[in-house]
Amino acid sequence: MKKNKTKNGALALLPLFVFIFTFLGAGILLDDFYAFPSPVAVLTGIIAAFLLFKPSVSDKVDTLIKGCGDSKIMTMCLIYLLAGAFASVTKAMGGVDSVVNLGINHINSEYFPLGIFLIASFLSTATGTSVGAIVALGPIAVNLADKSGASLPLIGGSLLGGAMLGDNLSIISDTTIAATQSLGCEMKDKFKVNLFIALPAALITVLLLLFFGFNSEATSVVIEKGTYEWINLLPYILVIVLAVVGINVFVTLLTGIVVAGIIGLAGNDFAVLDFTKIVYEGFTSMTDIFLLSMLTGGLAALVEQAGGINYVLKTVKARVKNKRSAQLGIGALVSFVNLAIANNTVSIVITGSIAKEINDEYHLSPRKTATILDIFSCVVQGILPYGAQVLLLLNFAGGKLGFFDLIGNTWYVVFLFLFTLIAIYSRYWDRLTNKFFKV
Numbered sequence: 001m002k003k004n005k006t007k008n009g010a011l012a013l014l015p016l017f018v019f020i021f022t023f024l025g026a027g028i029l030l031d032d033f034y035a036f037p038s039p040v041a042v043l044t045g046i047i048a049a050f051l052l053f054k055p056s057v058s059d060k061v062d063t064l065i066k067g068c069g070d071s072k073i074m075t076m077c078l079i080y081l082l083a084g085a086f087a088s089v090t091k092a093m094g095g096v097d098s099v100v101n102l103g104i105n106h107i108n109s110e111y112f113p114l115g116i117f118l119i120a121s122f123l124s125t126a127t128g129t130s131v132g133a134i135v136a137l138g139p140i141a142v143n144l145a146d147k148s149g150a151s152l153p154l155i156g157g158s159l160l161g162g163a164m165l166g167d168n169l170s171i172i173s174d175t176t177i178a179a180t181q182s183l184g185c186e187m188k189d190k191f192k193v194n195l196f197i198a199l200p201a202a203l204i205t206v207l208l209l210l211f212f213g214f215n216s217e218a219t220s221v222v223i224e225k226g227t228y229e230w231i232n233l234l235p236y237i238l239v240i241v242l243a244v245v246g247i248n249v250f251v252t253l254l255t256g257i258v259v260a261g262i263i264g265l266a267g268n269d270f271a272v273l274d275f276t277k278i279v280y281e282g283f284t285s286m287t288d289i290f291l292l293s294m295l296t297g298g299l300a301a302l303v304e305q306a307g308g309i310n311y312v313l314k315t316v317k318a319r320v321k322n323k324r325s326a327q328l329g330i331g332a333l334v335s336f337v338n339l340a341i342a343n344n345t346v347s348i349v350i351t352g353s354i355a356k357e358i359n360d361e362y363h364l365s366p367r368k369t370a371t372i373l374d375i376f377s378c379v380v381q382g383i384l385p386y387g388a389q390v391l392l393l394l395n396f397a398g399g400k401l402g403f404f405d406l407i408g409n410t411w412y413v414v415f416l417f418l419f420t421l422i423a424i425y426s427r428y429w430d431r432l433t434n435k436f437f438k439v
Helices: 014-030 038-052 057-068 071-092 095-104 109-127 130-148 152-169 174-183 187-214 230-245 249-266 272-285 287-305 308-319 323-341 344-361 366-383 388-397 403-408 411-425 429-437
Strands: none
Touching: 014 038, 014 287, 014 323, 014 344, 038 057, 038 287, 057 287, 071 095, 071 109, 071 174, 071 230, 071 249, 071 272, 071 287, 095 109, 095 130, 095 230, 109 130, 109 152, 109 187, 109 230, 130 152, 130 366, 130 388, 152 174, 152 187, 152 366, 152 388, 152 403, 152 411, 174 187, 174 344, 174 366, 187 230, 187 366, 187 411, 187 429, 230 249, 249 272, 272 287, 287 308, 287 344, 308 323, 308 344, 323 344, 323 366, 323 411, 344 366, 366 388, 366 411, 388 403, 411 429
């Protein structure tokens, strides 16, 4: 079908803004950016597109359905389902508890911030969720700070930084799935490029926390020992290894689900029928992001047909001078959307198709563009005062921790942003990445 020759390209973007401002407005009015279902918000944008755009209703329905059923969108949605199932099964068989207890049992009081950072990093990378890591570790972190006299802002910032590390880096994170599928690159390649930026930031953070731990005056604390099983860590490690070596993501996640299921069955954590229900619960836990991705794909197709994507590209071209400014423009685009809706995954879903067009237009590396898209969204999400991650931590602290104190100690996010800028502007960065990771 021919694209609608919309003279005013900005008007073609209006349905997208209707979606964003509906989501934003509801979050402000309800004082909760997660109270209004995002799939319903995107539906308001679709309705606006049907009312504003010129083609017949049947043409717009065809465009909507084609957009919703795009192969990349469907691939993304299926990966979401499997990632949700993996997270549910591993949690049910004791994986999350084992990771937390293993770390907590071996932390000395003076190194609580460092220990919390490392545990949160592994847990969020293994499970693909920063919110899940904060929920699991938040109460423990606050309690450790109270008992030991260690700095609560430093412990809180370490937890937030570690959680955002995994959110950005994990191959089963919503943001990684959305970014790689939008750009059409392999997860293993994005992981390797992403690691080359995240690892230096993490190492500097670890060294600083080690230094502060060595010079701290925290009180020795007797920690109640929790139980853990080494074998419960196997599914997480297996999935990470399989993904990095390049095994198909569907095979990787299915293998992880099966292995976690076998461990859970052998350990009497659940029965066979319970296992199937847990898998299904994992599917349903991803309903919101599944529907959001599918409907946003349809909305993006309508906006593209009306000339909205071309308008954005022309606007970007007017300001872009080279590949570096194009990459920075992609980062700025997803950052502004994230500021508006306080959800890094949704921000990537919304801007993914535009980022792909810019990537192709300026002959950028898809794996690097996916990395930039993911990192910028996670950096912004990690410092938003109304983001879920920050709100959870402040809530767990019960008024004993202020927003600026928390963000002032979230060093990893700052270092991640700085190394991303280096990756964009350094002429040697791509060369080093290709040499070390052969991507």
